[in-house]
Amino acid sequence: MSANNPEYDFTWCPGCGDFGVRRALEFAMGEWNAKYETPMANNVVVAGIGCSGNLVHLLEGDQPYGFHGIHGRSLPIALGVKMARPELNVVTVAGDGDFLGIGAEHIGPQAARNLNVCAVIMDNSVYGLTKGQASPTTAQGAVTNSTPYGKLETPIDPLELYLTLGVTYIASSYSVKPRDLAKLIFDGMEHPGFSIVHVQSPCTTYNDTFEVLKGNKKKGIDPTAWTIPDDHDPSDRAQARAIIEQGGVPLGVIYKDETRASFDAGADDIRERASHKDVATLLAAYDL
Amino acid sequence: MAGRSEIVVRFAGEGGQGVVTAAEMMARAASGVGFHALTFATFPSQIIGGPTWTQARISRSPVLAPGDSVDILVAFNAAAYEEHRVDVRDGGVILIDPSITPDPNDPGHRCITVPFDELAKQTGESRAANMVVMGGLSRLVNMPVQYFKEFVSTRFAGREGVVEANHMALDLGLAHLAEEAPVSDLGEPDPPTYKQLFIKGNDAVSLGAMHAGVEFYMGYPISPATPILIYMERNLVGPGRFAYQATSEVESITSVLGASFAGKKAMTATSGPGFTLMGEGIGLGWMAELPCVIVNVQRGGPATGLPTKTEQSDLLSALSPAHGDSRLPVIAPGTVEECFYATVAAFNWAERAQCPVILLSEHTLAERAQNIPKPDLAATPVENRVTYQGKNGYLRYDARELSPMPLPGGPGAYTANGSEHDSYGDTTHLPARHVQMTERRFGKLKLLEDGTFESERKAAKIAIMPWGGSKGSVREAYDMLREEGMDIGWNYTMYLNPLPPKLLEELLSKDLVIVPELNYQGQFASVLRSLRVNAEAITQYTGLPFKAGQLAQRIRSMIAAAPKATAKQAVKV
Ligand SMILES: Cc1ncc(C[n+]2csc(CCOP(=O)(O)OP(=O)(O)O)c2C)c(N)n1
Ligand code: SF4
Numbered sequence: 001m002s003a004n005n006p007e008y009d010f011t012w013c014p015g016c017g018d019f020g021v022r023r024a025l026e027f028a029m030g031e032w033n034a035k036y037e038t039p040m041a042n043n044v045v046v047a048g049i050g051c052s053g054n055l056v057h058l059l060e061g062d063q064p065y066g067f068h069g070i071h072g073r074s075l076p077i078a079l080g081v082k083m084a085r086p087e088l089n090v091v092t093v094a095g096d097g098d099f100l101g102i103g104a105e106h107i108g109p110q111a112a113r114n115l116n117v118c119a120v121i122m123d124n125s126v127y128g129l130t131k132g133q134a135s136p137t138t139a140q141g142a143v144t145n146s147t148p149y150g151k152l153e154t155p156i157d158p159l160e161l162y163l164t165l166g167v168t169y170i171a172s173s174y175s176v177k178p179r180d181l182a183k184l185i186f187d188g189m190e191h192p193g194f195s196i197v198h199v200q201s202p203c204t205t206y207n208d209t210f211e212v213l214k215g216n217k218k219k220g221i222d223p224t225a226w227t228i229p230d231d232h233d234p235s236d237r238a239q240a241r242a243i244i245e246q247g248g249v250p251l252g253v254i255y256k257d258e259t260r261a262s263f264d265a266g267a268d269d270i271r272e273r274a275s276h277k278d279v280a281t282l283l284a285a286y287d288l
Numbered sequence: 289m290a291g292r293s294e295i296v297v298r299f300a301g302e303g304g305q306g307v308v309t310a311a312e313m314m315a316r317a318a319s320g321v322g323f324h325a326l327t328f329a330t331f332p333s334q335i336i337g338g339p340t341w342t343q344a345r346i347s348r349s350p351v352l353a354p355g356d357s358v359d360i361l362v363a364f365n366a367a368a369y370e371e372h373r374v375d376v377r378d379g380g381v382i383l384i385d386p387s388i389t390p391d392p393n394d395p396g397h398r399c400i401t402v403p404f405d406e407l408a409k410q411t412g413e414s415r416a417a418n419m420v421v422m423g424g425l426s427r428l429v430n431m432p433v434q435y436f437k438e439f440v441s442t443r444f445a446g447r448e449g450v451v452e453a454n455h456m457a458l459d460l461g462l463a464h465l466a467e468e469a470p471v472s473d474l475g476e477p478d479p480p481t482y483k484q485l486f487i488k489g490n491d492a493v494s495l496g497a498m499h500a501g502v503e504f505y506m507g508y509p510i511s512p513a514t515p516i517l518i519y520m521e522r523n524l525v526g527p528g529r530f531a532y533q534a535t536s537e538v539e540s541i542t543s544v545l546g547a548s549f550a551g552k553k554a555m556t557a558t559s560g561p562g563f564t565l566m567g568e569g570i571g572l573g574w575m576a577e578l579p580c581v582i583v584n585v586q587r588g589g590p591a592t593g594l595p596t597k598t599e600q601s602d603l604l605s606a607l608s609p610a611h612g613d614s615r616l617p618v619i620a621p622g623t624v625e626e627c628f629y630a631t632v633a634a635f636n637w638a639e640r641a642q643c644p645v646i647l648l649s650e651h652t653l654a655e656r657a658q659n660i661p662k663p664d665l666a667a668t669p670v671e672n673r674v675t676y677q678g679k680n681g682y683l684r685y686d687a688r689e690l691s692p693m694p695l696p697g698g699p700g701a702y703t704a705n706g707s708e709h710d711s712y713g714d715t716t717h718l719p720a721r722h723v724q725m726t727e728r729r730f731g732k733l734k735l736l737e738d739g740t741f742e743s744e745r746k747a748a749k750i751a752i753m754p755w756g757g758s759k760g761s762v763r764e765a766y767d768m769l770r771e772e773g774m775d776i777g778w779n780y781t782m783y784l785n786p787l788p789p790k791l792l793e794e795l796l797s798k799d800l801v802i803v804p805e806l807n808y809q810g811q812f813a814s815v816l817r818s819l820r821v822n823a824e825a826i827t828q829y830t831g832l833p834f835k836a837g838q839l840a841q842r843i844r845s846m847i848a849a850a851p852k853a854t855a856k857q858a859v860k861v
């Protein structure tokens with residue numbers, strides 16, 4: 001949207017991982033529109049607050065609808081959009097602080113409901129927008145702006161959390177290869193239930209992990225990112241857990257359960273079963 | 289006032305003894321045959337047992353308040369007898385369970401022992417104790433037992449055994465008190481010629497929402513707002529509609545905003561604690577200009593406060609639930625009937641101004657069951673959203689005031705933004721934009737200056753002006769003082785923000801505006817003072833509603849203590 005409005009004054013720092021995520025989301029929405037012959041206006045991007053959430057203002061080209069709400073609440077806003085208009089393609093974009101910190105209370109309920117929304121998480125293990133504080137995924141002992149003597153908590157493992165909470169589509173990736181990431185996001189959009197695409201999206205200013213993710217032979221740094229082998233069966237929970245337990249940053253679809261009905265399918269079922277009365281009839285129930 | 293053309297019956301005991309339903313049953317039966325009736329209920333704080341009481345006021349003409357003095361007390365246990373007999377008027381009757389020993393030094397009251405449970409057992413339906421009571425009451429208030437029998441027959445239609453047992457219980461209760469002199473003679477009812485409903489405030493809110501076309505509801509259980517959630521989950525079904533239980537009030541409000549953005553008329557209901565949690569979300573609705581209705585059924589606060597008692601202490605937070613520069617539209621119904629119309633108005637306002645609207649109800653209204661004129665749906669217009677039909681590249685927030693709302697899927701894609709934004713919806717920090725958008729948001733309140741109001745004896749220099757659920761008790765106090773010839777006027781509106789401009793003009797002409805309200809700070813009076821009205825509050829913060837007689841006395845004192853000129857004018861007539 002920056003093209004539309006010269007006033008918009010936020011830009012990501014040079015090299016920020018979020019550039020790649022933006023590109024990937026643009027590809028995925030484009031592919032969605034092509035496949036279903038829908039206009040861009042059928043896509044709704046609900047954004048959290050953070051450098052990551054600002055993505056909604058930085059999308060280029062044909063514009064989807066956007067909702068840039070308040071910190072931590074991208075999921076319940078998306079819940080409202082989706083349950084109001086199930087035919088829309090609803091995507092959320094949020095950072096690790098937004099999604100796993102202040103907004104963590106919303107993941108479990110949406111997993112339990114199997115809300116048909118695709119959440120794209122940009123994990124940089126730091127609060128970028130507020131200039132470098134520790135986040136839920138920051139390593140233990142890390143010295144940051146807000147942990148001058150080292151972070152005391154152990155970091156949470158988001159992938160393990162998602163699996164435990166019952167998220168029915170879990171993919172993990174990094175922002176280095178937008179085309180590959182786009183496939184995972186598109187797949188997540190296609191998934192008839194709650195999908196999370198957890199993306200390592202490095203913060204080049206406060207926590208640059210590009211080198212660690214990709215590795216550096218010369219320096220003898222092994223990459224933490226590794227590609228999930230083709231023979232992995234994402235419908236197998238035990239295999240999914242094994243992938244997560246291998247550590248590092250797996251690239252690909254970890255888990256996919258297509259057997260559970262989505263929340264909107266459940267709502268449709270209620271609409272079928274419940275008898276719908278007009279206002280006059282409802283009023284008459286109280287007649288004297 | 290009680291005793292002649294009206295009667296107040298109080299039921300006191302433990303939760304689970306039928307106390308809660310007794311008053312409602314009595315009021316329902318009485319209004320079913322053409323009396324006017326309303327109930328007042330307090331609830332125990334525990335699930336099973338715990339002291340509780342309810343009250344029914346029955347009259348030949350319409351009533352709006354619970355009634356000051358009790359004509360008949362039905363005490364189901366000793367504690368209830370001890371606690372409540374002081375409220376029974378001289379010459380009143382107390383019906384007690386045989387397990388209670390009446391105080392021999394209480395000559396003012398007639399105490400009658402009724403073996404409720406024992407008589408109920410004789411009917412084969414041990415739960416019919418309430419009906420034994422009703423049978424006895426029919427004698428004491430001189431209301432034909434036939435009225436109650438008709439009520440039972442309709443209530444349990446198709447369940448012959450139950451009907452029979454309850455009829456028998458009524459007869460047994462009546463027979464037990466056959467020799468007792470009536471406390472009051474209500475006389476023949478004077479049935480209204482118009483159609484009526486018998487309904488509680490919460491249900492009237494739900495029906496108002498249904499009429500207004502609510503399509504999306506999410507809410508988290510909380511007393512005393514839960515019945516609205518239950519109603520919506522049961523009835524807000526059908527194509528394009530959705531109602532479900534939320535996992536928190538944060539989820540309720542944000543999902544409601546999401547649904548509103550997606551094009552739906554959306555609502556949530558809560559009470560104080562949940563309302564506070566919604567604050568940031570309501571601010572988002574104001575900022576992003578999303579229509580929705582937030583019902584706050586007030587209870588005592590702060591924090592968990594008094595979950596089962598009444599208070600009018602959320603007015604200031606209703607006006608400013610969020611941080612930052614905002615002033616939310618607030619509508620506060622004052623009667624069960626107004627609960628319906630206020631809710632329709634709240635939706636109309638929300639859609640018209642594209643903004644959250646706060647509907648401020650309260651415990652007494654929510655739980656008050658009453659006969660009201662049946663709303664005429666055809667005569668209650670509903671406003672719908674103006675949606676954008678143009679081309680893409682739309683500047684959603686360009687105009688100074690309202691602009692049509694684009695809907696996802698349609699033309700005019702924009703970003704609904706909680707950060708300050710430009711015409712398109714993108715974040716901006718330009719001073720000129722903050723000025724423009726702030727003025728735009730406040731400017732829309734001008735569209736809501738169509739609220740109606742009540743004004744009587746306009747020339748009087750002192751006005752009595754209640755708000756919300758205190759309306760009924762205050763009106764009775766006002767009538768008492770008017771009967772004494774006091775030169776006072778009456779003003780009332782349920783549209784608290786923005787106030788109807790003509791009403792404000794009138795208030796500004798007064799020497800004194802007396803605002804009785806159920807909070808410590810005198811919240812509405814302070815709001816009026818900020819508008820330069822000479823307002824003084826009469827406050828009460830007991831968790832209970834005003835008693836008209838006591839209130840009249842406090843108004844007399846306030847006027848007597850007022851500057852000489854004002855006071856002299858008031859007692860002149
Ligand atoms: C309720 C609330 N608390 C705090 C903030 C301040 N805040 C803005 S963004 C942010 C953290 C963002 O971190 P993350 O979600 O990881 O996003 P990133 O900037 O790293 O992409 C915080 C704490 C806020 N906007 N709202
Ligand atoms: S602070 Fe970090 S996350 Fe934010 S824009 Fe800069 S590089 Fe990206």
Ligand SMILES: [Mg+2]
Binds near residue numbers: 050122127128135
């Ligand atoms: Mg972050």
